[in-house]
Amino acid sequence: MTVRVLLADDHPIFLEGLRTMLETVDGIEVVGVASNGAELLELAARIEADVAVVDLDMPVLDGAGAAAELIERQPGVAVMALTMHADEEAVLRALRAGVRGYLLKSSGPAGIARALAAVAEGDVVLSGRVGAMVARAALRTTTDRPFAQLSGRETEILDHVARGRSNPEIARALFLSVKTVQNHVSAILSKLDVSSRAEAVARARDAGLGTGPASGGVA
Known part of the structure; x- marks a missing residue:
């Protein structure tokens, strides 16, 4: 080959x-x-x-x-x-x-x-x-991740959601398509057993997400 x-x-x-x-x-x-x-x-x-x-x-x-x-x-x-x-x-x-x-x-x-x-x-x-x-x-992420039911990527996206960022903003920061981000957000809401983005934000901030340096390309 x-x-x-x-x-x-x-x-x-x-x-x-x-x-x-x-x-x-x-x-x-x-x-x-x-x-x-x-x-x-x-x-x-x-x-x-x-x-x-x-x-x-x-x-x-x-x-x-x-x-x-x-x-x-x-x-x-x-x-x-x-x-x-x-x-x-x-x-x-x-x-x-x-x-x-x-x-x-x-x-x-x-x-x-x-x-x-x-x-x-x-x-x-x-x-x-x-x-x-x-x-x-990877070890540090696994140890520190607040929501064990979420994948590393889902936790990363939830962190951006907790910062009030829109799906297009998250997509640009993480080099993903908007559709991919939408799918991840839907999975996050399901895994957290919440019915709205606002509820997910509240849960995320209670767990300490949405604070400190952001991942991806958006400051």
């Missing part, structure tokens, strides 16, 4: 080096390159690909935004982040956007090639440091 790959990075020297390296790997074909997320979406609409590799810091549309939009439009295309950022905020934002792989640019050529093949097969691939960070964040 040949893995057809799109690359997006706004550093032309790195982009060309990555392309050249991947073109020497059996089973990988680079079918297009882009300098920002918007260009990537245009390419993906015209060129069939299995995996899109994105840098997180790009002009016009960054990597997380491009990943979320691409997955929404073409769920059959896996997205892998290849970035310099190893901080928890960047990692979790990318994972919320739907990336299936998260590698650091310090990864070696062989590691990048293996990750591309694995992501194309449906696996989730995280570099060692990133994997440990995600595990710690």
Whole structure:
């Protein structure tokens, strides 16, 4: 099987080096390159690909935004982040956007090639440091989550609801479609056994949600 790959990075020297390296790997074909997320979406609409590799810091549309939009439009295309950022905020934002792989640019050529093949097969691939960070964040979220019956995503959305945000605002913050947010909100109301959004807000605030730093892209 040949893995057809799109690359997006706004550093032309790195982009060309990555392309050249991947073109020497059996089973990988680079079918297009882009300098920002918007260009990537245009390419993906015209060129069939299995995996899109994105840098997180790009002009016009960054990597997380491009990943979320691409997955929404073409769920059959896996997205892998290849970035310099190893901080928890960047990692979790990318994972919320739907990336299936998260590698650091310090990864070696062989590691990048293996990750591309694995992501194309449906696996989730995280570099060692990133994997440990995600595990710690998941444990912290599970331990601190006030509503055990809600999934992590539902708790995250309830937090935004408790801040008085509309479904479109939540969708923009979390890189989801409005319909997906609506479905989550309906599930939240059912699981909390409340009949209105206002009741859910009251329950959430009593549990401490809706205060402190917000998750997602809305301050």
